[in-house]
Amino acid sequence: MFGASRSIKAVDNVSFTLQPGETLGIAGESGSGKSSVARALVQLTRPTGGTVSLGGAPVTNLKGQRLKRFRRRMQMVYQDPYDSLDPRMSVSDAIGEALSVRGLPKTEHAAQVAQLLERVKLPATIAQRHPNQLSGGQRQRVSIARALAVNPEIIICDEAVAALDVSIRAQVLNLLKDIQHDTGVGYLFISHDLSTLRFMADHVAIMYVGRIVEYGTSEEVFSNPQHPYTRALIAAVPSVTRRGERRLKLSGEPPDPGNPPSGCPFHPRCPEAVETCRTERPELLTIGDAQKVACHVVQWGREKTPKTEVTA
């Protein structure tokens, strides 16, 4: 209980770029580091290495006024609609706070709040309500309105629809797409739900124990997944249309990020692992002219990799 403190690499050498008006999806399960990436980007936690650049200019390790200005360019919408709004503030106060950060004089707040509420398809009457009078879906829309209030370049959606009912989720996803279409905002969309990512994302990064194991366009990753973990993840999604298909199930559990396995951290659970996987960490490399994959077997070529079992 009172051992020496040790650091855990939550995010390890993660690189990606986000184009304006596009959505980058980050998928992964518990311990993947996907939420840590989000927090590091908005500087809620200080990155211990590497850089983040916005529009070509580095924005890591900013302080004071420069950090404040940066924060307006990147906003976050969180998973829990019941946690991320101050229960003591009315909707118009919450959005107004963001407008003040933008430097808008109080006299102009009411008009802007009305405009933002309309943008997120909420009735104007909602402005005077408090969070406890709103449904989960309505609260998420308010969070989105608040994020939009500062005219950000990027909005990070960290499991933003996970806590919503399916029918409400569809509404909010449609709304996010409309907003992107109208304003050109970029999204970093973090989700454990692959079907949501397939709908929202232009590019996808699959994370496992702090590293990106596959990275490509949505089409590449979902229609032609290469990494054994990506394949297992996709196969595990229970689908209404593909019901009853016998699918290969992944055994075991994700490792403790504080004590990951040697070599490729996926090797204990990987149906295709060979000896090298136990000892050497694979790099994230481009395969052909398609996606990037961090897997020895894929990089050598599946057909070319000698199998470890002896066939009779």
Place this chain on the structure above:
Amino acid sequence: MPTDHVELALLNDAVVVVDNLSVAFPSRSGSGEVIRSISFSVKAGQRVGLVGESGSGKSLTARAIMQLIPAPGKISAGEIHVGDDLTLATVASAKKWRGTSVAMITQDPLSSLNPLVRIGVQICEMLRHHRNASRADARRRAVELLNAVGIPNPKRTMRQFPSVLSGGMRQRVALAIAISCNPRLLIADEPTTALDVTIQAQVLDLLEKMSQEHNSAVLLISHDLGVVANFCEEILVMYSGKIVESGPTQDILDGPLHPYTRALLTSVPSMTEELPARLSSIAGSPPAGGVDVVGCAFAPRCSLAQAICSEINPELRQLDDPFHDVACHAASDALWPSVRSQ
């Protein structure tokens, strides 16, 4: 009436019969009903799914069967009969069949496991109490059960406290305890909602295997149609305290009749088909529980609604296919072409 119903169900080998069940919470205005007269049964060994969103009453249905409705709610109408002999379920009779004949696992296994007691002690207590096993027998059986649910090192896990286990492992332990007395009915209330998708797949596989080995029927409650579609033979769709559609999984997914069921199916993005630019969604949100509704509760959000829908609540009844019931004026009216022709 209920007695006839029960006798009929006995012939059909049912392990639970829910008969015109209503559950209400005290309310200053109106009935406060959150479950509004639902009826269904589950046969021995059958796998039935109860699907719905927030406010549908699906989890409350599970608790009603277990006689664990949170205060101040209570059963305001109807009856539930459980077990091979279809005993009338009451808070008093529950002591005899809860955990043995009818068992439940929930979304949060920590809530059904005592965090202050080692896992081995909890399982053994259960086995000794309900099956009168000796201490040694109970220990042996507990290790067998943990093995059967895929716990890698059962003897070590027996000595552990629930909080050190991962979500997936806790759910396996909860399943081991639930299945330990060979329940006729296992109720699984959102058992995998809090789990990673690869772990979810393992736990559902395990649930299927265990229920088959112990010949337990399963009532699986979930908001996730994919989970229910792959696990259950029959589906009941709930909306605002009522069953709005029921039938074999195949029929409901291939030919949903209720506008709500259709909307649910089309609002989830597919993993394989071509994606639309926008997901079809249902405007508005479900009505708050406990508020009295005149007519069909879905009418305010339904694109097919007509005047009658806000006046008269449609009955759940069979249309063309046997066993496929739907509660919708539009679906049952041949002159209402927009539903039938789609």
